[in-house]
Amino acid sequence: MSITPVPYGWWKTPMHAEEKWWVSIALVWCIAITIAMPAWHFVGKQNSSQEYYTISVEDFNTLTEDFIEKYKSGTTGPVGDNQDEWDIVTPPPGSDIFLRSMQWRWDPVLKLKAGETYRLHLSSIDVLHGLSIHPLNMNFEAVPGWDYVLTITPTKAGDYRIICNEFCGADHHGMIGQIIVE
Amino acid sequence: MSEFRTCSITGLKVHLPAEKLIKINAVTAIVFLLVGGILGLLMVLTRWQAVHLLPAELFYRLLTLHGIAMLVAWIIFWEMAALYLTSAVLLNSRLAVPWVGWLQYLLMLVGGGIVTVIVLIGGADVMFTSYVPLKAHPLYYLGVILFAVGAILGCVVFFATVVVAKTEGTYTGSLPLVTYGAACAAIIAIITLSHGAIVFIPTLLWSAGLIPPMDAEVYRLIFWGFGHSSQQINVCTMVAVWYMLGSLTVGSSPLNEKVCRTAFVLYVLFICIASEHHILVDPGFSAAHKSWNTSYFMHLAVLASMIHAFSVPAATEVALRKKGYTRGTFEWLKKAPWGNPGWSSLFLSLVGFGFLGGTTGVIYGTEQLNILSHNNLRIPGHFHATVVAGTTLAFMGGTYYVLPLIFQREVAFPGLAKIQPYLFGIPIMLFSTFMMVAGGFGVARRSADMYGSGGFSVEYSPIVDISLSIMGLSGVVACLGGAAFCVIAVATLLIGKKIS
DSSP: OTTSOBOTTGGGSOOOHHHHHHHHHHHHHHHHHHHHHHHHHHHOSOOOOOEEEEOOHHHHHHHHHHHHHHHEEEEOOSBTTTTBOOEEEOOOTTOEEEEEEETTEEEOEEEEOTTOOEEEEEEESSSOEEEEEETTTEEEEEOTTEEEEEEEOOOSOEEEEEEEOSOOSTTGGGOEEEEEEO | OTTEEEOTTTOOEEEHHHHHHHHHHHHHHHHHHHHHHHHHHHHHHHHSTTTOOSOHHHHHHHHHHHHIIIIIIIHHHHHHHHHHIIIIITTTOOOSOHHHHHHHHHHHHHHHHHHHHHHHTTSOOSTTTOOTTSOOOHHHHHHHHHHHHHHHHHHHHHHHHHHHHHHTTSSOSBOOHHHHHHHHHHHHHHHHHHHHHHHHHHHHHHHTTSSOOOOHHHHHHHHHHHHTHHHHHHHHHHHHHHHHHHHHHHOOOOSOHHHHHHHHHHHHHHGGGGGGGGGTTOSSSOHHHHHHHHTHHHHHHHHHHHHHHHHHHHHHHHHHHHTTOOSTTTHHHHTSOTTOHHHHHHHHHHHIIIIIIIHHHHHHTSTTGGGGTTTBTHHHHHHIIIIIIIIIHHHHHHHHHHHHHTSOBOOSOHHHHHHHHHHHHHHHHHHHHHHHHHHHTTOBSSOSOTTOSSSSOOOOOHHHHHHHHHHHHHHHHHHHHHHHHHHHHHHHHHHOOBOO
């Protein structure tokens, strides 16, 4: 039994045919999924970004402020129960765009053009945050000290939300941002 | 030999100091299960958006404690009991250095106690993961370190006992498979708990204001060497308990010792690498680094689970066929002891862990697919299938044997015990499944209000409402199933009929 000691020599017992088949099939499947992961980087388009840099929290904040000032096209006006306001930024296609996360906001509101490509710089200036683009359910981590560059091409016009999905403190659930695609 | 008693059921010699330690660790585990379960009920009643019970602050605080009470305290205290059981009792041996065992218990109790108090008074609203630079009170980290060090001592006592048994010749041949599996779990435990101690020492110093914070990504990498790899202790112990339950319920023997033991070795060698899948959508690590590490070195740790998934049920089939249930393909399964909670726990735990938990783990841990599951409800859906439907249910099944064999009392309320694994196992599988469905529509985990509050509004597919309602209902029923287990266990200790 499995709970009693086993006499020596157990390593000489040959495997049953069924067991051999099962282990072989499982091994082939494991190798297949192992190969699939790196292979998808060459044949697929659904890979997470490989581009990232270290950056100080202050520098990233300055870059975001400059970016907002340069391309600001308006404000949202007071939104919801809390009457918070956001700057709306309309950057030119192909440009570097910045998305700053902090307790408990995403800044700015980005207005993008469908079919155009942008280099989205994602980071946090305090604790960890999670970028979840809703309703696409695309998720990336926003990490202080790291500039994570996501090359994005919005394909469909719409009003998207950014949900924070990394716990970041008392008002974590209220940390919702907006991306508008025209 | 007054330090021993002979078990009237198994004929095994039971070392009394070992028995005491098994009892105290098991009882403490069940107390934490009870606490964690009550918190779980509050969690499910909050995430069930139609009920939405707790205010945000309390939800986050109690969610932190729910994670720690269940994932850390209940499971690791039970594992300590399992380590002493599979070493001293199964090997007919005395427990080496019982005082170190008591030190293990004391450190874990004090550590767990400190963490619990600090979280409850609001000093550590940081979740189980406590990602830097989100800061908790220094005592929180100290509590975790004490707990981890205590658990490492338990592993040391286990290995010392195996050595004592070997040198004193209390058994002949090779270790029983169950003890072998427990040994592999203990090796994994030492690796992973060391990661915990390593990452929490600088975090403690930072929290106390003595050193600058460490890089957030470095913390995440090392933390998951503890946070996820410690779940592999559970996997490994759970598989060992599966083999034990197979033996105790239907008298099964492993089909091939070599295959089963090789599979356990694969766990030891490759499963700790798995922690990397938590940082698949993070900056700071290359795709090559992520792919290599999340594939657990060619998915060989997954292969190990696949082997156990075959050999555990196959061993019970052989045992049942030997009893004469040979008609057709499935007579053995029909005639299995479905009224024995040990058996039904084993079976449901296999199904829950294998079909729901393990598969989704491999899927969500794939680099590209992780983009669609990172930090949404798919993740807690996955680990409630592995750790609750899998590990917790297996440990409940194991408890139904620890009660008569170690506590020497007949299980109280046998009628309730018969249905308890179903009452717990089936709803928890539904709960996990529909959590994952909601996650697929982008509902975030660890959120006190998925609709946000105050600012931009968020809308979801109507399927989300239905999924969360099914999740909520089945979660409540699963809590009842868990409560039934606690009632049976406590009643057995208090009023269970003594076995002499």
